[in-house]
Amino acid sequence: MTRRRVAVSGIGVVAPGGIGAGQFWDLLSQGRTATRRISLFDPEGLRSQIAAECDFDPAAHGLDAGTVEQCDRYIQFARVAAAEAVRDAGLDPAREDPWRVGATLGTAVGGTTRLEHDYVLVSERGSRWDVDDRRAGPALHRAFAPSTLASSVAEQFGVHGPVQTVSTGCTSGLDAVGYAYHTVAEGRADVCVAGAADSPISPITMACFDAIKATSPNNDDPAHASRPFDADRNGFVMGEGAAVLVLEDLEHARARGAEVYCEIGGYATFGNAHHMTGLTKEGLEMARAIDAALDQARLDGTAVDYVNAHGSGTLQNDRHETAAVKRSLGAHAYATPMSSIKSMVGHSLGAIGAIELVACVLALKHQVVPPTANYTTPDPECDLDYVPRTARERTLRTVLSVGSGFGGFQSAVVLTGTGTRGGRP
Amino acid sequence: MRERRRDPRHRGAAVTGLGVVSPHGVGAEPFWKMTADGTSSLTRLGRDGCENYPLKVAGEVRGFDPAALIEETYLVQTDRFTHFALTAAQLALDDARWGPADAASPYSVGVVTAAGSGGGEFGQRELQNLWGQGPRHVGPYQSIAWFYAASTGQISIRNDFKGPCGVVAGDEAGGLDALAHAARTVRRGTDTVVVGATEAPLAPYSIVCQLGYPELSRSGDPGGAYRPFTSAACGFAPAEGGAVLLLEEERTARERGAEVRATVAGHGATFTGASRWAESRAGLARAITTALAEADCRPEEVDVVFADALGVPEADRAEALALADALGPHARRVPVTAPKTGTGRAYCAAPVLDAATAVLAMEHGLVPPTPNVLDICHDLALVTGRAHPAELRTALILSRGLMGLNSALVLRRSAASSSHRRSTLV
Amino acid sequence: MTDQITYQVTVADLAALMKRTAGVNVDPDDLGRQADDGFDTFGLDSLGLLGIVAELEKRHGRSLPEQAERCKTPAEFLALVNTSLQTGA
Numbered sequence: 001m002t003r004r005r006v007a008v009s010g011i012g013v014v015a016p017g018g019i020g021a022g023q024f025w026d027l028l029s030q031g032r033t034a035t036r037r038i039s040l041f042d043p044e045g046l047r048s049q050i051a052a053e054c055d056f057d058p059a060a061h062g063l064d065a066g067t068v069e070q071c072d073r074y075i076q077f078a079r080v081a082a083a084e085a086v087r088d089a090g091l092d093p094a095r096e097d098p099w100r101v102g103a104t105l106g107t108a109v110g111g112t113t114r115l116e117h118d119y120v121l122v123s124e125r126g127s128r129w130d131v132d133d134r135r136a137g138p139a140l141h142r143a144f145a146p147s148t149l150a151s152s153v154a155e156q157f158g159v160h161g162p163v164q165t166v167s168t169g170c171t172s173g174l175d176a177v178g179y180a181y182h183t184v185a186e187g188r189a190d191v192c193v194a195g196a197a198d199s200p201i202s203p204i205t206m207a208c209f210d211a212i213k214a215t216s217p218n219n220d221d222p223a224h225a226s227r228p229f230d231a232d233r234n235g236f237v238m239g240e241g242a243a244v245l246v247l248e249d250l251e252h253a254r255a256r257g258a259e260v261y262c263e264i265g266g267y268a269t270f271g272n273a274h275h276m277t278g279l280t281k282e283g284l285e286m287a288r289a290i291d292a293a294l295d296q297a298r299l300d301g302t303a304v305d306y307v308n309a310h311g312s313g314t315l316q317n318d319r320h321e322t323a324a325v326k327r328s329l330g331a332h333a334y335a336t337p338m339s340s341i342k343s344m345v346g347h348s349l350g351a352i353g354a355i356e357l358v359a360c361v362l363a364l365k366h367q368v369v370p371p372t373a374n375y376t377t378p379d380p381e382c383d384l385d386y387v388p389r390t391a392r393e394r395t396l397r398t399v400l401s402v403g404s405g406f407g408g409f410q411s412a413v414v415l416t417g418t419g420t421r422g423g424r425p
Numbered sequence: 426m427r428e429r430r431r432d433p434r435h436r437g438a439a440v441t442g443l444g445v446v447s448p449h450g451v452g453a454e455p456f457w458k459m460t461a462d463g464t465s466s467l468t469r470l471g472r473d474g475c476e477n478y479p480l481k482v483a484g485e486v487r488g489f490d491p492a493a494l495i496e497e498t499y500l501v502q503t504d505r506f507t508h509f510a511l512t513a514a515q516l517a518l519d520d521a522r523w524g525p526a527d528a529a530s531p532y533s534v535g536v537v538t539a540a541g542s543g544g545g546e547f548g549q550r551e552l553q554n555l556w557g558q559g560p561r562h563v564g565p566y567q568s569i570a571w572f573y574a575a576s577t578g579q580i581s582i583r584n585d586f587k588g589p590c591g592v593v594a595g596d597e598a599g600g601l602d603a604l605a606h607a608a609r610t611v612r613r614g615t616d617t618v619v620v621g622a623t624e625a626p627l628a629p630y631s632i633v634c635q636l637g638y639p640e641l642s643r644s645g646d647p648g649g650a651y652r653p654f655t656s657a658a659c660g661f662a663p664a665e666g667g668a669v670l671l672l673e674e675e676r677t678a679r680e681r682g683a684e685v686r687a688t689v690a691g692h693g694a695t696f697t698g699a700s701r702w703a704e705s706r707a708g709l710a711r712a713i714t715t716a717l718a719e720a721d722c723r724p725e726e727v728d729v730v731f732a733d734a735l736g737v738p739e740a741d742r743a744e745a746l747a748l749a750d751a752l753g754p755h756a757r758r759v760p761v762t763a764p765k766t767g768t769g770r771a772y773c774a775a776p777v778l779d780a781a782t783a784v785l786a787m788e789h790g791l792v793p794p795t796p797n798v799l800d801i802c803h804d805l806a807l808v809t810g811r812a813h814p815a816e817l818r819t820a821l822i823l824s825r826g827l828m829g830l831n832s833a834l835v836l837r838r839s840a841a842s843s844s845h846r847r848s849t850l851v
Numbered sequence: 852m853t854d855q856i857t858y859q860v861t862v863a864d865l866a867a868l869m870k871r872t873a874g875v876n877v878d879p880d881d882l883g884r885q886a887d888d889g890f891d892t893f894g895l896d897s898l899g900l901l902g903i904v905a906e907l908e909k910r911h912g913r914s915l916p917e918q919a920e921r922c923k924t925p926a927e928f929l930a931l932v933n934t935s936l937q938t939g940a
Contacts, residue, residue, distance in 0.1 A: 046560050099695065099711060109572055110543075110594070115634070119552045122633055126556025129549075130474035133633040141637030145541060146573055146594035151828035154696045160708065163696035163830055164602060167540065167573035167594035175591065182609065188694075204552055207560040208567040212901055213920070271581040271590035273531060276502070276569040278897060285587055288532065406569055407578025409590055497874035498894055561909065564872075565898040 003185040007253050007260035008415070010089025010246035012081040012195075013358045015345045016052035016239055019061070020084060025362045028370040029391045033344045035237045036222045040201050048215035050222040051201045052239040052346030056080075070139050072111045074351070075152045077242035078197035082153045089246040090258055091191065093157040102161035102189035103154040104180035105244075106172030106196035108350030108405070111143030113202045118143070153193060153244075161189040169405030170310075171269065172196050173243070173353025174413050178267035180247050181413075185264075190252040195244030196354035206238060212277060214314060224374045226347075228311035228340035229318045229386045231377040236312040239346025243354035245361070261361045262417030265297030265398070272408040279316050279404060283324025286402060286410040290328040293412040299398060301329035304336055304414075306369050306394065308360050308401040309386075311340020312347050317404060322382045324402070324410075337394065339387040343373035353403045353411070360399045360415050369394050438608035438618075439678045439685040439839065442521025442671035443781045444513035446623060448484035448664055448768045452516060457785045461812050463794040465767040467647045467662050474629040479636060479643045482650035483627055484664030484769030495583075502566040503579055504544025505665070509623035510576035511583060513669035517619065518584070521671040525585070527681050528617065535588030535615045536581045538669075539595050539603035539622035539773035540573040541826075545631035547571055552630070580619055588615045593773075596826025597733070598694065600776040601834045605692035607672050616677045621669030622773040635663060638827055639700065640737050648797050651766050653734035654741050656802045661736040664765075667774025668781040675839075687784045690819075691720030691835040699829040702740035708831040709733070709747035709823060716821070717751070720835040724752040727759055727835075728817040729792050731779040732807075733825045734763030744823065745803035760792045760815060762808045767796035776824035780836060783820035787838040790814055858929070859936050860907065862886065865925060872906055873899030886926035893925075900928075911936055 011021055017034030018024030027034065034052045043049035054077065058068045061080040068076065086093065093101065118140045122131035142148045150165040162183055166176040173196035180194030209215040216235035218225035226237040253260050270292075272285040294300060307329075310321055326333045341359050348355060363369055368391050375388040399415045445452060448466035449459035459466065470476070470483045491500050491508035494515045500508060514536075518524075528534050548571035554562040569575060573594040581590050589610050593603045600622045607620035626635060635641055642660035644650035651662040678685055693715025697708035717724065733744055748756040764782055765775055786792055792813040801807045822834045866879040875894045882893070890900060897920070904919045915935055922928035 103696070107594070108574075115548075116552060119549070119630060120556055122630065123553065123556065126553045126558070129553065129629060130477065131549075131629050131633055133478055133636055136633050136636070138637065140634050144631070144634035144637075145596055145828055146543075147541065147596040147599060147826060147828040147830065148699075151596075151696070151699050151830070154829070155698055160695055160697060160711075162602075162694040164599070164694075165594045167592045168577070168590070169572060169574045179591075179606075186609070203560065204548075204555055204563070204567070207555050207563040208551070208571075210560060211563050211565045211905065212568050212898060213917075214568070269589050269591070270532060271536065271578070271587050273581045273585045273587045275582065275896060276575075276578050276898070288587075405574065406572070407574040407590070407592075408581055409574070409578075497876065498899075499874070501872070501874035502898065561905065565901040565905065569898070 004187060005250035006181050006184045006264045007248050007250045008245050008262050008361055009248045009253050009258050009260045010085040011358045011361050012084025012088060013243040013355060014054055014077040014081045015241040015355050016054050017345065021362060027344060028341055028359055029368055031371045031373045031389050031391060033223050033373050035226050035346055038201060041203060046206050047210040047217050048206060049219045050225050050237055052237060053201060054240055070142060071152055072114045072143050074107060074197040074199035075149055078105060078149060078153055079156055081195060081242040081244040082156060082193055085244040085246050086157060091246060096191060098158050098160035100161055100190040101159045102163060102183050102192040103150050103159050104164045104166060104176045104183065104192055104194045105150040105153055106166040106176030106350050107146060107149050107198050108167060108169050108172050109198055109200050109205060110146040112205055113199050114143035116202050116204045149197060168409045169407045170349050171353055171403040171405035171409040171411040172350030174403045174411040175269055177245060177354060177357055177413060178269060181264045181267050184247050184249055190249045192247045193244060194247050195242060196351045197242030198349045198351040199240045200349050201238055201240050226313050226343045227374045228313040228343050228372055229379065229382045230375050231379040233313045235314055236347040239348035241348045241351050241355055243358040245357060262364050262415045265414035265416040266293035267413045268292035269409060269411040272410055274408055277406050279320035281323060283320045283327060286324035287327035289410045289412040290400060290402060293414045297414045297416055302332045303398045304329055304400045305396045306363060306399045307336055307338035308356050308399060309338050309340045310403045311342055313342060319381045322384055333384055337369045337387045337392060338384050339370055339372040341370055356401050357413060360401050364396050364399060364415060364417060367393060367396055436612045437675035438611040438672045438689040439675040440670050440687045440784055441673050441678050441683045442517040442523060443784060444516030444520060444669040445781055446486060446509045446513045447666040447778060448486055451489060453520060460764045460782055460793045461791055463796045463811060465796040467650060467769055469647060472627050475632055478632050480632055480641060481645040482647050482662045484662060485627060486666045499579060499583060502570060503575060504547035504570045505625035506544055506623050507576045507579050509625060509667055510538060511579055513621060513623055513667060514580045514619050517669045517671045521683055523671060531585050531587035533588055533616040534586040535590055535610050535618040536577045536586050537591045537603050537607040537618055537620040538577045539593045539599040541596055541599060541772035542624050542626040542631060543573050544571040544575055545626055546628035549628050549630040595773055596828040596830055597772055597775055598824040598826040598830035598832035600773040601822060601824050601832040602694055604689060604780060604834055608689035611672055611674050616674045618672045619669060620672055621667060622777045623667030624771045624774045625665045626663060627665050640735060640827060651736050651769060652798050653736040653763055653766060654801050654803050654807055655798055658736045658738050658741055662769040664769025664771040666771050668777045670781060685839040687787060687836045687838050690837045691716040694832045696829050697831060702737060702743050705740065705825050705831055706743035706747045709744060709825060710750035712831045712833040713751035716833040716835045722819060722835055724755045726819050727752060727821045728815060729786060729820050730759055730761040731783055731822040732761050732763045733823045734765060735825065741803060745805050757804055758806060760808050760813055761805045762792050763795045764793045766798055776822055779822050783822055783836050787817040787820060790816060857937055858933050860929060860932050865929060868903045868906055869895055872902035882925055887924050889923050907932060
């Protein structure tokens with residue numbers, strides 16, 4: 001199959017501690033953490049009572065009351081991130097052929113927050129199975145349909161091309177960008193607004209991760225609770241947010257005189273067929289995804305200058321991923337910085353893959369590797385260079401971002417380019 | 426492109442197996458029998474706790490025993506929508522006579538599903554545990570049963586399929602997008618993809634969530650609740666169930682001796698805004714044109730159209746006009762059908778069931794009718810009453826979603842495929 | 852009370868819990884005989900064991916130690932759980 005070159009021409013992000021690419025990069029490059037005791041609801045009674053929350057005022061970001069009423073929190077995030085990305089790309093949707101512009105957005109749990117909110121009303125706090133429809137809110141059906149996410153972002157820009165919502169658990173963000181990359185590379189659209197959003201900080205989502213002890217119970221010290229790769233890690237810290245990248249046929253970007261950040265060099269995903277939540281020690285499937293993505297970029301493992309890790313901070317994830325990266329990069333893995341921004345912005349489930357890709361684009365732009373905050377004590381089974389606590393300047397041309405999701409999904413995206421938004425990547 | 430298809434490196438996606446779990450029954454054979462007979466399986470909604478809602482008529486899967494094919498360890502940790510998916514996937518594999526020995530490697534088999542409602546019944550139970558009794562009463566499977574990716578993950582695990590795995594959480598049109606996604610996955614190098622969609626949206630809270638859709642039929646008459654293209658159209662009846670197809674790279678399939686029953690020839694997808702049905706005319710026409718172009722198919726070559734048939738007058742009109750826009754004069758002649766009026770619309774699964782029906786229709790040389798629909802008020806050759814015999818080589822399947830997606834898929838019967846099935850049924 | 856562990860949770864209880872929370876069908880006698888085999892040989896995974904721990908915690912109205920969900924065998928699990936229920940009583 002012939003493939004067109006696909007560039008990243010714009011980025012936007014709503015992350016805890018960093019709304020907008022500027023604030024977001026300040027947080028990452030300074031190694032600050034945005035994790036705290038949950039304030040969105042009273043978490044008393046939960047095992048994990050901490051999260052990385054967005055201090056998000058929809059009105060301050062231009063969302064009118066009608067949009068706020070119609071759109072769940074995660075879609076509000078997505079719309080703000082998408083507006084920033086399109087603006088950043090210098091793209092005027094009105095000047096584009098709307099049939100040649102698409103949107104691909106990912107989410108792991110979609111409208112869960114509103115679904116739970118309205119459930120409490122219609123069930124009278126869980127007291128009846130035959131819930132009372134007359135108590136339901138007016139936008140509940142939009143929360144029920146996951147395609148509301150991509151639909152809402154597409155409507156924002158008058159998009160008429162292919163529109164998809166992707167939901168592959170915690171790899172949704174990487175996969176959404178991957179699907180969009182295919183859409184543009186294979187010629188179904190010239191521009192695709194791609195990204196992901198989730199707002200999972202609600203009682204049901206916190207409780208379901210409590211039940212499998214996947215989240216950190218470090219309630220006494222939220223700022224240092226997310227500890228990827230550290231020997232004392234004990235689970236991930238929930239996050240929320242959204243990120244959007246404008247993907248564009250490179251020739252199309254050149255024709256409109258746009259400057260681009262980098263190219264998508266390759267994308268691959270495989271299933272581990274092992275367990276819905278469990279990971280293997282060997283990381284074979286993730287390694288295969290990394291190899292395939294690099295292969296598409298016509299690169300081998302030694303070309304990778306930085307690995308943006310999934311690094312959730314669960315015991316098994318960080319070992320799995322370390323094994324996978326070593327398998328793909330060989331001895332070069334030891335010379336390659338690999339960090340997890342989840343140490344700072346938490347794990348926003350489906351959104352995080354897109355947020356991490358925006359972090360990668362910014363790393364390329366600034367030629368700086370963001371650190372793994374809170375990393376102090378090495379785990380003998382995690383023996384790579386995790387960029388402890390302090391960001392690091394480095395020449396970056398090829399950046400790899402990886403992710404794992406419930407359901408066994410293992411995905412990898414390779415970004416290539418100098419990141420100087422000047423000439424061609 | 427024809428040149429492309431002659432290219433020895435071209436990898437075509439062939440349908441080799443069908444797995445169906447629908448209100449018409451479990452398995453492709455009973456489903457086809459009811460479909461070809463024009464039987465309606467729409468009934469008054471009888472599920473526990475669902476008796477008193479403004480939604481009265483739906484397509485329920487009755488007498489379904491998931492344990493007949495699927496191990497209990499999978500059933501306890503999954504919702505009904507995944508029970509359907511695991512069952513339909515196994516049926517599709519069995520139908521294709523595909524066994525683990527047919528995989529070149531675990532990485533050569535991928536799984537793609539579309540999901541539009543998730544594990545609603547499971548989720549409601551756990552929400553009730555949480556809010557009625559407290560967080561410690563939420564079980565360990567809530568984290569893997571409610572989300573949209575549950576079925577892809579479980580099919581992959583149960584069958585050791587490690588190829589590209591994906592989930593399109595679309596609205597109705599997402600079902601066709603999943604089929605196209607799977608066909609492209611084959612084209613990019615994966616030999617086999619298990620692809621489909623199943624939905625189980627008939628639990629009380631899921632129903633309450635759907636009541637906000639203005640397109641939902643509130644009729645209490647199973648014969649009158651879902652009558653697209655008629656002057657009595659009053660919305661759609663929802664349904665549960667769905668279908669899974671086995672897609673294989675065409676040459677690989679033939680090499681293992683599998684029957685190539687149809688090929689996924691073209692796809693087009695557009696977006697024209699949630700519930701903007703008049704605008705869907707242009708979107709659907711564009712999707713059709715794109716799909717036909719990809720299939721290198723002239724409008725006159727389309728032998729049958731499986732309509733979206735939403736049942737909302739404005740949407741039905743837009744669909745009829747879109748067909749006229751995209752197919753020209755052929756739109757008035759080509760047989761159009763909407764067998765989903767006999768099962769209801771199972772969201773993402775609805776067009777996947779239509780794709781399965783299209784394969785069966787081409788094999789049997791029979792266009793199934795549109796149950797409960799008689800008096801058409803559009804300029805379409807809608808097949809009503811009884812099935813219409815016809816030589817069918819190319820089927821066009823249309824779908825539109827409540828959130829504004831439009832999708833079109835072209836399936837073609839392989840030139841080499843026999844029509845031996847025609848004599849066996851109906 | 853004696854120094855002996857009083858088995859508040861028996862092999863039969865465990866077999867019933869495995870069936871109910873994880874869909875694992877195992878004969879209680881077999882489970883008793885093969886109590887030193889890994890849970891995985893019976894088809895019980897980590898989520899299933901977490902579900903059993905949660906169920907026991909609800910039933911007995913108290914927390915079990917974190918090691919409970921990391922036990923590899925029925926024998927190890929029953930010893931830990933029963934010791935914990937007895938000493939913590």
